[in-house]
Amino acid sequence: MRENGDPPVKATTTSAQVLDALVELGEANLTTVENEVELSKSSVHNHLETLRHLGFVVKEHRKYRPSLRFFEIGSSVRSGFPLYRVGRREVDRLAQTSGLAAGLTVIERDAGICLYESTGQKVETPPVAEGETVPLHCTAPGKAMLANLPDDELESVLDAQDVEPFTEHTITDLPHLRKELETAQTRRLTSDREEWRTDLRGLAAGITDPEGLTFGAIYVLSPPESMSGKRFQQDIPGLIISSANKIRKALRNTS
Numbered sequence: 119m120r121e122n123g124d125p126p127v128k129a130t131t132t133s134a135q136v137l138d139a140l141v142e143l144g145e146a147n148l149t150t151v152e153n154e155v156e157l158s159k160s161s162v163h164n165h166l167e168t169l170r171h172l173g174f175v176v177k178e179h180r181k182y183r184p185s186l187r188f189f190e191i192g193s194s195v196r197s198g199f200p201l202y203r204v205g206r207r208e209v210d211r212l213a214q215t216s217g218l219a220a221g222l223t224v225i226e227r228d229a230g231i232c233l234y235e236s237t238g239q240k241v242e243t244p245p246v247a248e249g250e251t252v253p254l255h256c257t258a259p260g261k262a263m264l265a266n267l268p269d270d271e272l273e274s275v276l277d278a279q280d281v282e283p284f285t286e287h288t289i290t291d292l293p294h295l296r297k298e299l300e301t302a303q304t305r306r307l308t309s310d311r312e313e314w315r316t317d318l319r320g321l322a323a324g325i326t327d328p329e330g331l332t333f334g335a336i337y338v339l340s341p342p343e344s345m346s347g348k349r350f351q352q353d354i355p356g357l358i359i360s361s362a363n364k365i366r367k368a369l370r371n372t373s
Contacts, residue, residue: 132157136165137174137184145183192249196233199224201325201334204368206234209336212361213238216338216354218345219245220361223252223259223322224334228278230260233334245318245339255281255295256288256313258320262335265302266324272299287313306362307355312342319345321354323362328370336362 139154140146146154152162166182169175176185196202205222213220213236221235221244230252235244246252254260254275264272281290289295302308302324310320322337338345338354345354 132161133165133169136162137169140166140175140182141184145181147181151182199233199334200369200372201365202233204372205325205334205336205365206236208361208365208368209234210236212236212336212338212357213241216357217241218338218340218354220336220338221246221248221259222334222336223263225254225263225275225332228254228275230254230257230263230335240340240344245315253279253282253284253314255279255290256284256310257337258308258310258322258339259335259337261295261299261302261308261310262322262324262337263332265299265308266326266330266332268331284314285312285316287311287316289313306359309350317341319350321345321350321358323358325362325365325369333369336365 135155136151136157139151143150143154148159148163148166151166152159155162166175166177170177170182173187174185175182201222201224209220209222215238217238217240219235219237219241222233223230224233225231232246232248232250232252235246235248237244252260254264264275267275276292276295281292281295282288283290289298298308306323308322308324310318310322312319314320318339319342320337320339322335324335325333327333336358338358
């Protein structure tokens with residue numbers, strides 16, 4: 119989420135607005151971008167050319183598109199996360215053992231970000247892409263990370279949340295959500311029973327440092343038919359908790 123208040127540098131904000139529009143469009147000429155952001159053609163042109171000179175935009179055949187510089191930056195940033203470096207092999211094992219989609223998330227800007235994902239043999243398309251944002255209040259990994267936040271930080275994050283209903287199963291009552299998070303601290307596991315998407319269930323465990331501070335979460339996501347009954351109640355939870363414990367131990371050994 120963005121910080122409250124107006125950004126101090128308006129020109130940077132305009133460049134970001136132009137860039138966001140281009141990301142949504144994928145590839146576009148000057149006029150199309152101009153219509154999207156409702157700025158003058160000269161202003162849009164100046165911002166696009168500045169972004170091009172900085173390497174964030176490529177111009178080909180009179181059309182602009184975002185450059186792979188973002189991939190370079192994102193890959194470098196991700197490699198700086200100890201959770202990614204230590205946890206990805208365990209995620210691969212979890213995905214192969216369960217046959218489902220597994221991954222790692224972290225909290226950034228009051229949202230969950232998929233840091234890494236891996237798919238088992240039963241998965242055709244990953245339900246969450248690397249870099250994708252997921253809501254905290256209605257996804258298993260989001261709730262797993264919330265459950266391990268200090269009380270004051272948890273309240274700050276919840277206050278900033280738009281606790282909107284994504285499905286009829288979404289928990290939008292904050293006292294109810296807080297109670298579920300308290301239970302998760304004891305169980306070391308959180309669940310999402312089609313609270314975010316009606317075709318998706320999730321299970322997750324938070325990953326903390328020795329002081330109990332949140333590193334992130336490890337999760338498994340699946341259509342309901344692939345994760346129900348004993349598999350949802352016992353088998354997959356056991357695999358997730360085991361993987362989370364191994365990652366915590368590895369993080370302690372690298373600190």
